[in-house]
Amino acid sequence: MSSNPLRVGFLGTGWIASVYADGLAGIPGVKITALCNRHLDKAQKFNADHCGAAATCYDDFDRMLASEKLDVLWICLPPGAHGGEAEKAASHGIHLMLEKPIALSLERAESIQRAVRAAGVQCQIGHHFRHTLPVLKLKQMLTDGSAGRPVFMQGRFFTNAAFPTWWRDPKLGGGQLVEQSIHLYDLARHLFGEPAVAFGFRDNLAHRRFPDYQVDDVSAATIRFRNGALANLCAANVWEPNTQSVEMSVLCERVLVKFGKLNEAEFIYHDGLKPEEIKQKQLTIKREVVGGTGYYAELARNLIAAIRGEEATRSSIDDGVESLRLVLAIAKSSAQGGEAQRF
Numbered sequence: 001m002s003s004n005p006l007r008v009g010f011l012g013t014g015w016i017a018s019v020y021a022d023g024l025a026g027i028p029g030v031k032i033t034a035l036c037n038r039h040l041d042k043a044q045k046f047n048a049d050h051c052g053a054a055a056t057c058y059d060d061f062d063r064m065l066a067s068e069k070l071d072v073l074w075i076c077l078p079p080g081a082h083g084g085e086a087e088k089a090a091s092h093g094i095h096l097m098l099e100k101p102i103a104l105s106l107e108r109a110e111s112i113q114r115a116v117r118a119a120g121v122q123c124q125i126g127h128h129f130r131h132t133l134p135v136l137k138l139k140q141m142l143t144d145g146s147a148g149r150p151v152f153m154q155g156r157f158f159t160n161a162a163f164p165t166w167w168r169d170p171k172l173g174g175g176q177l178v179e180q181s182i183h184l185y186d187l188a189r190h191l192f193g194e195p196a197v198a199f200g201f202r203d204n205l206a207h208r209r210f211p212d213y214q215v216d217d218v219s220a221a222t223i224r225f226r227n228g229a230l231a232n233l234c235a236a237n238v239w240e241p242n243t244q245s246v247e248m249s250v251l252c253e254r255v256l257v258k259f260g261k262l263n264e265a266e267f268i269y270h271d272g273l274k275p276e277e278i279k280q281k282q283l284t285i286k287r288e289v290v291g292g293t294g295y296y297a298e299l300a301r302n303l304i305a306a307i308r309g310e311e312a313t314r315s316s317i318d319d320g321v322e323s324l325r326l327v328l329a330i331a332k333s334s335a336q337g338g339e340a341q342r343f
Helices: 015-024 040-050 061-067 085-091 106-119 133-144 182-192 275-280 295-307 317-335
Strands: 006-011 030-036 056-058 072-075 095-098 123-125 150-159 195-203 218-225 230-236 244-252 256-261 264-269 286-291
Touching (some): 006 015, 006 061, 015 030, 015 295, 030 040, 056 061, 061 085, 072 085, 072 295, 085 095, 095 295, 095 317, 106 317, 123 295, 123 317, 133 182, 133 244, 133 256, 182 244, 182 317, 195 317
Parallel strands (some): 006 072, 030 056, 095 123, 150 230
Antiparallel strands (some): 150 244, 195 218, 218 230, 244 256, 256 264, 264 286
C-alpha cells in the first residue's frame, strides 16, 4: 500500500455527506482534501465541522476538478441535480461514491454507467442496507447455500417528516418510492437476484393540502424474481411524527431473518423442518440476534478496500442502474393502473 493517503473530494456537503465524512475519519490512509458546494459558506462550515478545516473549499465543481488531484469523489447530490459531474470525474480516473438513487431517469443513469466502465474506475452506490451486519451474514448464507432457497421478503420503510424542499420536488427528488424506499428494492435484488415481473401503486394521499409537496407519500409493490422468490415492499411518509421505521422479514428454506430495525435482526434456524417434526423430536430451534452499527463507515471501508484491490464493491454502478430501473418500473406500473412490468 502506498504511503500517500487517498485524496477524497466531496461534491455536496449536506447531512448525508457529514455521515460519510465521519465514517472516512476512521479509515487509515484517507484524507478529505476538497469540498464543493454552490453555497461556499456551507462548504466552509462542513470543513470546520468534519475536516479540521484542512480541506480546500470550492463553489464550482469544474474549478475543483481542475485544481485538485483527487483519487476519490463522493457525490452527495439530490438525484435530479446531476449534470455530468460523475462522468467528468470518471474521465479523470477518479473513483466514485454516488449517493442513491444515481439519477431520476435511466438515460442519465446509463450515461454514468458508460463513463465508469470506459474509465475502469471503482464506483460504489450508497445503498447502505447492503453493509449492515445482518445483511452481510444473510448474503453469505445465501451464497454458500446454508440458508436454502430464498422464498419471500416483506419490507416496509415508514417515516413522517417534511424533508427538504428538493425532496418534495419530483424533478429533484423523485418521490419517496424512488429516492428513499429504493433501499428496500435494492436489498431485495441483492438477496434474490433480478426481477422477472413487478407491479405496484404510489400516490399522494395525506399531503395534498401542502402545495409544495408534489411527490408520493404511500407506495406498495409486489415483485416476482427470476428464481421464483416473491417480495412485497411498501413505504409511507405518514408514520409516527419525526420517526423512522424500517422492518423486514426474509424467508428462506432453512432460516427466517426478522429485522426489527435496519441494523439488527433475529436469525431463526428452523432448518426447513416441519412444525410437527420439531415437536415430536423435541428439538430446540436455534435463535441468534445479529446487530451492530457503522454501516455507512463499512460502505466507505468497502469502497476504499476495492480501490486498493483488496475487495469488490458490494453495490456497483450496475446495481445503481438496475435498482433504479426497478423502482421506475413500479412508478410506471402505478401510472398505468397497476399494469405488470416485465424485465
